Amino acid sequence: MSLPREKIQELKQIIHSHLSQMNVHSRIKECVDESFRGEDFESRGVDEAGLLSALKERGIVDDVMNTLRFEGLDREPGRTTERRKAEAIEEIPSRVSVDPSKRYLYLQVLGGKAFLEHLQDPEPIPGKVTSTFTLHIHFKGQRFKSRPVPCACEPDLTEGFLLELQKDGSKMADSATLLSLSDNIHLVLIKTDPSGDTTLVGSHFLTWRDVLSVATGRMTCPVEINGVGTEAKVPMGILEIKFEIIPRLSQLEHSRIAERERLFLVYAKQWWREFLQIRASHSNRLVKIFAQDECGTNRPVCSFVCPLRAGRLLDSPRQAARFVSLLGYEHAPYDCEDHAALLCSLLLGFGLNAYVCVGTKAKGAAHSWVMTISPEGEVIFWESLTAHRYAHRPINPDDPPALKQSRPDHPYRTVGCVFNHKSFYANSQPTDSADVCVFELHNEARWKSMSEEAIGSVCGPKLLDLGLNTTWDDELCYILTPALSAYELEHCTGISAGNEEFQQAIRRAIPDGHTFKGFPIQFVHRNARRAFATCLRSPICEEIICCRGDHVKLAVRVRVFTYPESACAVWIMFAARYRSVL
Numbered sequence: 001m002s003l004p005r006e007k008i009q010e011l012k013q014i015i016h017s018h019l020s021q022m023n024v025h026s027r028i029k030e031c032v033d034e035s036f037r038g039e040d041f042e043s044r045g046v047d048e049a050g051l052l053s054a055l056k057e058r059g060i061v062d063d064v065m066n067t068l069r070f071e072g073l074d075r076e077p078g079r080t081t082e083r084r085k086a087e088a089i090e091e092i093p094s095r096v097s098v099d100p101s102k103r104y105l106y107l108q109v110l111g112g113k114a115f116l117e118h119l120q121d122p123e124p125i126p127g128k129v130t131s132t133f134t135l136h137i138h139f140k141g142q143r144f145k146s147r148p149v150p151c152a153c154e155p156d157l158t159e160g161f162l163l164e165l166q167k168d169g170s171k172m173a174d175s176a177t178l179l180s181l182s183d184n185i186h187l188v189l190i191k192t193d194p195s196g197d198t199t200l201v202g203s204h205f206l207t208w209r210d211v212l213s214v215a216t217g218r219m220t221c222p223v224e225i226n227g228v229g230t231e232a233k234v235p236m237g238i239l240e241i242k243f244e245i246i247p248r249l250s251q252l253e254h255s256r257i258a259e260r261e262r263l264f265l266v267y268a269k270q271w272w273r274e275f276l277q278i279r280a281s282h283s284n285r286l287v288k289i290f291a292q293d294e295c296g297t298n299r300p301v302c303s304f305v306c307p308l309r310a311g312r313l314l315d316s317p318r319q320a321a322r323f324v325s326l327l328g329y330e331h332a333p334y335d336c337e338d339h340a341a342l343l344c345s346l347l348l349g350f351g352l353n354a355y356v357c358v359g360t361k362a363k364g365a366a367h368s369w370v371m372t373i374s375p376e377g378e379v380i381f382w383e384s385l386t387a388h389r390y391a392h393r394p395i396n397p398d399d400p401p402a403l404k405q406s407r408p409d410h411p412y413r414t415v416g417c418v419f420n421h422k423s424f425y426a427n428s429q430p431t432d433s434a435d436v437c438v439f440e441l442h443n444e445a446r447w448k449s450m451s452e453e454a455i456g457s458v459c460g461p462k463l464l465d466l467g468l469n470t471t472w473d474d475e476l477c478y479i480l481t482p483a484l485s486a487y488e489l490e491h492c493t494g495i496s497a498g499n500e501e502f503q504q505a506i507r508r509a510i511p512d513g514h515t516f517k518g519f520p521i522q523f524v525h526r527n528a529r530r531a532f533a534t535c536l537r538s539p540i541c542e543e544i545i546c547c548r549g550d551h552v553k554l555a556v557r558v559r560v561f562t563y564p565e566s567a568c569a570v571w572i573m574f575a576a577r578y579r580s581v582l
Contacts (some may be wrong), residue, residue: 044142104172105163105208107185108242109135109146111219112155115237120291124150129194133201135239137162138186138400151191157239162246174576178212182260182458187239189225202227202236203294208243217248232296237504264458267451276449278428286358286366286416287426289450291337303459305356305421307348309478315485315559316502317389320346325387339384340368344420347382351479353427355418357381359434361411371418371439374500377437381410395435408435421459424450473553476575478520479505480557484571485518488561491569510577514551517544518575526560526570541574549578 033218124130132148134154138243148161158569161419165172185206191199202225211219220242224235268289274281290298314320324343329335340356347354352372361367370382371392379392390410412434418441427445429437441447482502490496510516519541523531535541547554562568 023068040052046518052385095266101172103165103178103210104246105139105165106160106244106246107137107208108160108244109157109242112157112239113153114235115155115320115541116155117236118151118155119153120490121152126153131194132192133157134190134192136188136190137161137163139189140165140181140183146321148192155237157424165245167185167350177508179209181209184208187223187225200294201225204299205295207291208242210396211243217245219243224445226295228294232292232294235297244510251500260457264454267454268300271448275426275428278448279430282426282428285427285432286360286414286423288358288417289424299457300455301356301358302419302421302424302455304337305344305348305419307421308342308345309349310346312481312559314346314481316498317347317350317352318389318498319485321349321384321389329385330466336385337368340370342368343382343384349478350482350501351475351509353504353508355420356410357415357418359415359432360413362413363388364413367412369412372501372504373439373502374442377440381412383411392434392439394438397436410434420453422452425454429433430469435494444451471552471554472507473555473577476509476553477557479509480555480573480575483518483520483560484557484559484573486572487522488559488569511551512578514579515549516575516577517547518573520571520573523570523572526568531570531572535572535574544576547576549580552576552578 040452046216075191102572119258131151133148133151134148135157137144142162142163144161146157147157148280165178185208187206188199188205191201193199203224205222206223210221211217220240223239223241225237225239226232227234227236272287272289275287288301291301293299310320316322321343323338324346327339327342329339337356343482344354344356347370353374354370354372357371359367368384370384372380372382374380381390381392381420383387383390390408392408392410395408414432415427415434415437416432418439419425419426423441426449427437427446429446429450438446441449479502482498482505486496486498486502489498506516517540519538521531521541522537523534525531532548536545546555553576557573557574557575559571560568561571
């Protein structure tokens with residue numbers, strides 16, 4: 001069969017564009033330079049077979065052939081189901097749009113086995129509802145989940161996920177940059193019963209950096225999925241995982257993460273010895289530097305907290321507290337710790353100065369809760385299990401007995417330490433009683449702090465920073481949300497609530513010497529062009545948009561509140577922060 005001349009030219013252009021996008025020409029040139037460097041070309045000659053062999057060894061031929069696939073050519077007689085499944089998995093990268101200036105990690109789940117709990121399960125009947133497995137994946141702020149498959153001893157979990165290794169920068173990440181990434185891939189296997197109830201089967205933090213030391217840029221490994229809690233060391237089953245770096249790295253190095261963890265452990269031991277030397281009774285205080293995750297792995301407690309932004313799902317810090325309190329929990333110490341870490345992460349995302357507190361409550365039971373400190377030093381306790389808030393006003397033990405002291409209304413008895421994603425402070429005051437505790441965290445006479453550099457070396461930043469050359473302040477945009485929610489609540493109920501947390505977040509987000517300006521406005525329609533034109537007619541809004549100054553950052557947030565019969569209230573806030581130029 002022959003093709004028309006114009007079709008042939010079109011096909012050549014498509015192939016040429018594809019090879020250019022993959023940077024094949026420069027890779028071939030690099031291969032030739034490395035393979036025949038120092039050779040006398042005139043005496044030896046460069047034959048086609050030798051060059052093709054060198055290209056195959058470096059995987060260049062495989063990369064081109066794996067991405068050049070054509071529809072309608074896969075109906076070959078005699079192909080087995082397993083072969084078609086394998087080919088389908090291999091085709092996934094070619095169906096995904098990738099940025100040629102970035103590197104990706106392609107993770108393939110090739111199937112599961114040894115889930116012995118389901119060894120005697122009957123074969124699923126088409127149309128009949130059965131228990132299913134779903135695999136959830138989290139990596140550097142990216143979340144994926146597989147399709148649900150029937151529970152079985154060898155579940156048919158066969159899917160591929162394309163994970164971005166770099167979210168910022170114009171230069172493609174090299175080996176050194178990738179080795180600096182401390183994030184592991186979090187695998188969570190969920191079982192869903194026919195009634196819809198979900199159960200956490202197992203969790204695993206998967207280290208992917210070993211693929212950087214493989215010459216082919218690909219590796220396959222079995223991953224044991226252990227249970228959780230008391231079964232953290234018991235294998236629930238095995239997943240077959242395949243990694244592939246896209247595009248492949250040209251240099252090979254080994255990970256340095258283990259060395260950083262070893263150095264932090266040495267530092268933590270020395271820090272603990274110094275803390276005990278301050279006062280002998282410190283050995284009885286609840287100062288928790290490490291904690292076990294659901295896989296039974298010891299990790300620094302600061303790594304359990306990271307600023308979380310819930311997008312438009314949560315409008316304010318108080319709504320975040322309500323959300324966390326609605327999550328089910330068992331009456332176990334680690335459940336309150338999980339809730340407190342989640343609430344602290346959400347409050348940090350809203351721009352508050354939040355910490356997890358570790359101590360005890362009534363009858364000396366170990367407990368964890370959350371604390372926020374305003375720029376003026378006002379301390380608020382947040383109970384993550386109930387969403388209750390308590391203002392902390394410490395009692396001065398040196399006051400005379402005749403002076404009437406107000407009894408605190410919070411249920412907390414002692415405070416051993418407080419921490420977030422960047423800081424760790426141990427209570428070194430004469431007593432660890434919560435009633436008399438003063439939360440001047442930077443006062444070295446009251447609190448012993450850990451080095452932020454040491455904490456950052458093993459925890460690292462978790463909040464994604466796009467690093468774009470732009471004047472938009474993403475954090476400021478997000479923390480405008482509580483204000484819009486409060487405006488609508490006040491219109492509905494006449495009650496103003498949550499404004500103090502918004503003010504705290506704004507004061508923390510605006511650097512010293514900078515000015516903040518905000519302009520809220522409400523509409524009863526969803527026409528963006530009309531709304532923007534109306535905003536521009538306001539001198540205040542125009543002043544914000546046309547702001548002149550040093551380090552100017554702009555922000556905008558929109559919140560739509562819907563009502564029956566398509567009625568709506570649309571709140572928009574424009575804001576700017578800047579340093580004035582005289």
